[in-house]
Amino acid sequence: MIAAAVAMARRAWLVALILGCWQALSHWRVLDPLFFPAPTTLLATLAALTASGEIGHQVMCTLERTAVGFGLGVLWGTLASVILSLSAVLRRASEPLVAALYSTPRLTLLPMVMLVVGVNDFARVLLVALGTALLMMIQVSDAIRAVNKDYVDMAVNYGASRIMVIRKVYLPACLPQIFTALRLAFSRALVLTISVELLNSNDGLGSMILSAWQTFAIEKLYVSIALAGALGLVFQWLFHQLERRMAPWKDQAA
Secondary structure, eight states, X not given: OHHHHHHHHHHHHHHHHHHHHHHHHHHTTSSOTTTSOOHHHHHXXXXXXXXXXXXXXXXXXXXXXXXXXXXXXXXXXXXXXXXXXXXXXXXXXXXXXXXXXXXXXXXXXXXXXXXHHOSSHHHHHHHHHHHHHHHHHHHHHHHHHXXXXXXXXXXXXXXXXXXXXXXXXXXXXXXXXXXXXXXXXXXXXXXHHHHHHHHSOSSSHHHHHHHHHHTTOHHHHHHHHHHHHHHHHHHHHHHHHHHHHHXXXXXXXX
């Protein structure tokens, strides 16, 4: 317990220092409280919004879109990576298309997606899924290609079936990079979800941020942005904990 507290203090001291300085400078009017409300004021705003139920509703709307888009994107991207890894010809042919789509800002595709599927929530989720799938496709394909072929040949020479080779060679070798891809993909999915909500949505954290900006509700604006960052931080930690359980050899190798 003491060790955990010490580790947390080592990570949190900079944030605590920034918040403390912010509080003091706002209290002494060095920072204009109109544009830089004190952290205690923001906590009071967070408590009020939580008590009213607005925070819970907006966060759940964002998480629902993020989860569905992330899940679809991981599924599509992983399946595409496996298929492309089986055919060098198909992989080389698809690389320019994947590179072009990956380099294109996702939000510029929103009008096209809405033109095809309509102006609805599915269009927003589909854009999130597309961004996630492209990242997963690139990362998982690289992980599969990076597997040492000597290990594969050795397993085959000892009589391992294709399924055994996948389970005992490819999967352990690819898992660390796959978890890295999952962390990056979830962050991408969350950013895309909030960005889409900023442009075209009546609910979610992005809509809440836009509404706060339009009505000059500065405390609400800060709280909304802080919540978006907190969500990303929490899920990054959850993915890291899952990785430590499912791929403990990564930390041992490091």
